[in-house]
Amino acid sequence: xxxxxxxxxxxxxxxxxxxxxxxxxxxxxxxxxxxxxxxxxxxxxxxxxxxxxxxxxxxxxxxxxxxxxxxxxxxxxxxxxxxxxxxxxxxxxxxxxxxxxxxxxxxxxxxxxxxxxxxxxxxxxxxxxxxxxxxxxxxxxxxxxxxxxxxxxxxxxxxxxxxxxxxxxxxxxxxxxxxxxxxxxxxxxxxxxxxxxxxxxxxxxxxxxxxxxxxxxxxxxxxxxxxxxxxxxxxxxxxxxxxxxxxxxxx
Numbered sequence: 001x002x003x004x005x006x007x008x009x010x011x012x013x014x015x016x017x018x019x020x021x022x023x024x025x026x027x028x029x030x031x032x033x034x035x036x037x038x039x040x041x042x043x044x045x046x047x048x049x050x051x052x053x054x055x056x057x058x059x060x061x062x063x064x065x066x067x068x069x070x071x072x073x074x075x076x077x078x079x080x081x082x083x084x085x086x087x088x089x090x091x092x093x094x095x096x097x098x099x100x101x102x103x104x105x106x107x108x109x110x111x112x113x114x115x116x117x118x119x120x121x122x123x124x125x126x127x128x129x130x131x132x133x134x135x136x137x138x139x140x141x142x143x144x145x146x147x148x149x150x151x152x153x154x155x156x157x158x159x160x161x162x163x164x165x166x167x168x169x170x171x172x173x174x175x176x177x178x179x180x181x182x183x184x185x186x187x188x189x190x191x192x193x194x195x196x197x198x199x200x201x202x203x204x205x206x207x208x209x210x211x212x213x214x215x216x217x218x219x220x221x222x223x224x225x226x227x228x229x230x231x232x233x234x235x236x237x238x239x240x241x242x243x244x245x246x247x248x249x250x251x
Contacts, residue, residue: 001026002158002190007046007056016042017053018214027188029181029204033195034211035236040194041162043211047192048080048160049073060158078106081151083161083180089135089143089150095122096131099150106154121149125179141172148179152187159184161193165200177203198237201225210236 002024009017017039024030032040045051047058049065057066060076068076081102089098096118103114122128125145135143144164151159161180165173181204184191193200201208205222212232220228228234 001059001061002047002192003059004043004047005057005059007043007053007058009042009046009051009053016214017046019056020211020214020216021056022209022216022219023207024190024192025207026190027185028191028206029184030190030192030207030209031195031201031205032192032209032211033201033205033236035196035239038211039214040196040211044160044162044192044194048082049077078154079157081154081156081159083144083147083151083159083164085163085166089146091135093135094131095127095133095135095138095146098135098146099153102150102154117153118149121153124152124183125149139172140167141175144168144176145179148176148183152183152189157189159189159191161191161195163195164193165195165197170199173197173199174203180204212236 004020004022007017007020008015020043032043034040042051046053053066057064059065060079063072063076065073065076090101093101099118099121100114103109103117109117118131122130125148127142127145127149130138130142135146138146164176164180168176177200180191180193183189193204195201202222205225208220208222208225209216210218210230210233218228218230218233225233225237
């Protein structure tokens with residue numbers, strides 16, 4: 001479990017996150033949702049330690065990540081896997097080398113064990129025999145799969161996904177959502193997904209935190225989200241439905 005306790009953050013005098021508390025559960029797909037500019041990415045950066053909160057703390061299974069020493073922070077960071085919005089693959093490295101990169105940096109694992117681990121992760125994301133392909137030779141959806149494989153190659157306990165469906169078509173987005181869901185359940189890890197996609201919310205939203213103008217206004221799941229008593233969330237849901245309808249008509 002990851003816990004955020006009363007997180008606040010300002011930049012140049014502007015309050016971006018305002019006293020946010022939330023719990024993200026192990027073995028569940030935990031979503032942070034909200035429209036653009038509402039603080040989702042800044043909240044994510046506070047959770048993973050890329051940004052230090054002005055107030056509050058983040059706990060990883062009871063370990064205080066925010067106020068811990070360098071050794072404890074390094075230990076926790078080694079347990080974190082990240083799937084970045086654009087995939088963030090190294091263009092000069094092939095698929096195998098991209099996935100192996102965390103093992104090269106963070107472990108002393110022998111090469112044959114690294115190879116076995118890479119092959120397992122490739123199989124898990126449905127990319128068997130793609131080892132030697134370059135990022136320029138694969139589709140956007142495949143790049144996201146490689147990104148997921150890289151994020152879990154180090155036996156991560158915590159998986160963070162920043163807009164995993166960005167730039168993908170609806171069908172591929174569903175595939176990526178289901179892959180994230182299945183891996184979370186299978187490996188029993190704590191997964192946090194930042195998204196503004198209502199399709200993802202309805203597909204995998206087991207625990208959902210809704211942010212609006214830097215505040216947490218609602219928390220629930222995909223089974224009770226339409227019964228919420230929150231006008232801002234209702235507007236967010238409606239805007240997503242309207243956008244999908246416009247795109248469908250244009251298509």
